[in-house]
Amino acid sequence: MQNISFVPQTAERVAAVLAQLKDYLGEKVSTNHAVREAHSRGEALDLACLPAAVVFAETTQDVSTVLALCHGAYVPVVAFGAGTSVEGHVTPPAHALSLDLSRMTSVLQVNAADMDCRVQAGLTRQDLNTRLRDTGLFFPVDPGGEATLGGMCATRASGTAAVHYGTMKENVLGLTVVMANGEIIKTGGRVRKSSTGYDLTSLFVGSEGTLGIITEIQLRLHGIPEQLSAAICQFENLEDAVRTAVEVIQAGVPIARVELMDDVQMAASIRYSGLDELRPLTTLFFEFAGAPASVREQVDVTQMLARDNNGLGFAWADTPDERNRLWKARHNAFWAVKALRPGARVISTDCIVPISRLAELIVGVKADIEASGLQAAILGHVGDGNFHTLIMTDDSPEGYEKALELDRRIVARALGLEGSCSGEHGVGLGKLEFLEREHGEASLGVMRTLKVAMDPRNILNPGKLLPEGLAYIG
């Protein structure tokens, strides 16, 4: 097993690199305080540290220049997309540069006949879909924030549509990546499958900026379905709602989305998003997609299962405006909970279990929340077995520690049910403490060996994803 080594950084060494970078990249390098502050942290986790400077890359060559210089001087670099990650992923260590990719927004190719495209890493998924509008194609992976596609690759993101279309893992065909020493490589390609060599694309997807910096992405696209239908069903009992979602998946219904919000989340969302026609009860949001006959069949089976599990009837949202309103409310769930208690901190869990264990986990988590005396909402992508607990706490160290205790209890439950501590948010700093329990020391040893081989000077987002890096954080 290889150990990751650390070379202490000094302000002098970083200043020397910055002077060189300004020569090469001019106004793309910023030491403005407000700009550094905006790159000092992501969402949710309060850990922050000012980067020494922010570099706004516009080309793959810019990224290569930055990494070659930083590699030479042992200066850490943290890639920054939109900063919407929630586990402290983008919080820089001391004397680090933040490398912002958000100016790299070109769509380089759209191959409509093959249903794929190549984009620069700073493009957001929303902008990609706007630019695809006239093609009849779309990109389905939809994390809640205005995330960049590079950031989504790096966190192996998913969202409400993953139950049908898969996550970033299934939708990335190839990448252009700049390695720690500035070398530029291409992985994968345009074909749907290949059995040649190690799968480097999959290695970089989910690597959180610790193995290389992604500058271009070849993505799978999907046809816009002929018909879309959305419905909501409310339940007096949380377990009945979970059982309905699980049975829909087990029955093989090719559902486009199935999302759950519990009574606490619904109360928050009714207030925040004006869903006044609904009651603060556990609610399932469904979306059905496909040819009209298939949609009708999916609806019939789902409605029957909901009725058998004491669902309180289906309410339809068939116009695009109504559907958008519902899904916007779902995507704004985090902000709705934040608005419930202004000034409170909100910690999000992200557990996932095999779907047959989901009801057991959610019911146990609800009991844990009650026993903790804390206020928390449950919502999630139940069709995948993945859900979030948004734990609200006051902004005191004791309150925060109590929330972390509840977080740990929930993760322990999920791991005990053969699950994972994170289905989609990733590790960052927030989930580091669970990795050994989830993967085992031997597997972590292999991950460290890969890290050392690909980033021998540990300049790429040091301290994230692998527990041993923590000592580096300044």
Ligand SMILES: Cc1cc2nc3c(=O)[nH]c(=O)nc-3n(C[C@H](O)[C@H](O)[C@H](O)COP(=O)(O)OP(=O)(O)OC[C@H]3O[C@@H](n4cnc5c(N)ncnc54)[C@H](O)[C@@H]3O)c2cc1C
């Ligand atoms: C309200 C809300 C709802 C959310 N809902 C979901 C959800 O449903 N599903 C989900 O998966 N996530 C969700 N997220 C989390 C977040 O949106 C995702 O993690 C997203 O993928 C992060 O993208 P970003 O562009 O903001 O990346 P950033 O936060 O900027 O970066 C994330 C990580 O990727 C690295 N990185 C960024 N760009 C690159 C690059 N080009 N090359 C290499 N590394 C890079 C960074 O160094 C960092 O480690 C949500 C967040 C919020 C605030």
